[in-house]
Ligand SMILES: Cc1cc2nc3c(=O)[nH]c(=O)nc-3n(C[C@H](O)[C@H](O)[C@H](O)COP(=O)(O)O)c2cc1C
């Protein structure tokens with residue numbers, strides 16, 4: 001976590017060859033080699049100790065295994081090894097992945113959930129987050145209750161948007177940019193989704209997924225929303241690789257944050273917010289074509 005006054009980085013001077021790679025690689029210039037007793041040794045620069053983001057680069061780069069960090073375990077990795085994934089296969093995964101919104105009526109196996117969680121937790125984090133979290137809801141009763149509450153929250157939003165005073169407060173709460181997204185994108189769809197749910201037809205918010213993963217983190221952590229987004233993306237791609245259908249879902253988190261019952265039910269910690277969610281389940285249908293996605297611009301300068 002940012003602002004660690006004493007970074008838990010330790011150097012084994014007996015092993016160290018003074019190559020200074022740890023100094024060179026650190027994104028925050030925390031380690032430095034300095035002369036102590038006539039010998040150059042690596043140490044933590046005391047003035048920059050608080051800058052450590054616990055990224056583990058210093059541990060990963062050291063050719064002698066002479067850097068250790070509390071709370072970070074290091075696995076072996078040979079740099080000469082060819083890439084773990086063939087690039088063409090990776091691009092194929094990106095191209096063929098589609099958002100899945102119709103799921104089989106079957107639970108996702110624990111092994112598959114664990115793989116998605118492991119992939120998500122392998123994602124980078126903006127500030128060396130140790131507090132980011134993933135909550136996976138698979139218990140049918142809990143999921144049912146959670147989605148009922150989420151629909152109730154959105155019913156409240158729709159009522160508010162129906163009056164001038166309500167619209168004023170919603171706009172003030174979410175800000176003008178998000179308010180435009182709410183009125184032009186979310187509100188028209190919600191009219192249908194809420195009606196169908198009320199009439200007992202279907203849940204078009206979670207799409208009836210048998211597993212919902214909520215990505216959360218401390219509101220005061222730098223770029224925590226992006227950190228959650230990257231976690232979810234890693235999870236989504238692993239889900240695709242193992243044949244689990246996934247849907248990145250931006251409608252679930254705001255309602256989780258607003259609704260005390262949901263927060264308590266799934267255990268979102270105090271001071272945390274949910275930023276993105278993933279709906280998971282086995283796809284009911286197989287897509288037969290890849291669709292060229294509307295591309296953004298890419299310029300080379
Ligand atoms: C940040 C984000 C939030 C999303 N939220 C929702 C959502 O709440 N409900 C939904 O049905 N799809 C949601 N999607 C899925 C997009 O609609 C989908 O990715 C897009 O239509 C492109 O389709 P594809 O993923 O199959 O390429 C979300 C996607 C992203 C990236």
Ligand code: SF4
Pocket residue numbers: 011012015016017018019020021022023033042061062063064065066067
């Ligand atoms: S990278 Fe390892 S061997 Fe090189 S200076 Fe740092 S601790 Fe010593």
Ligand code: SF4
Pocket residue numbers: 007009025026027028029030031051052053054055056057058059
């Ligand atoms: S963990 Fe990262 S930020 Fe901290 S000292 Fe090592 S390389 Fe620098």
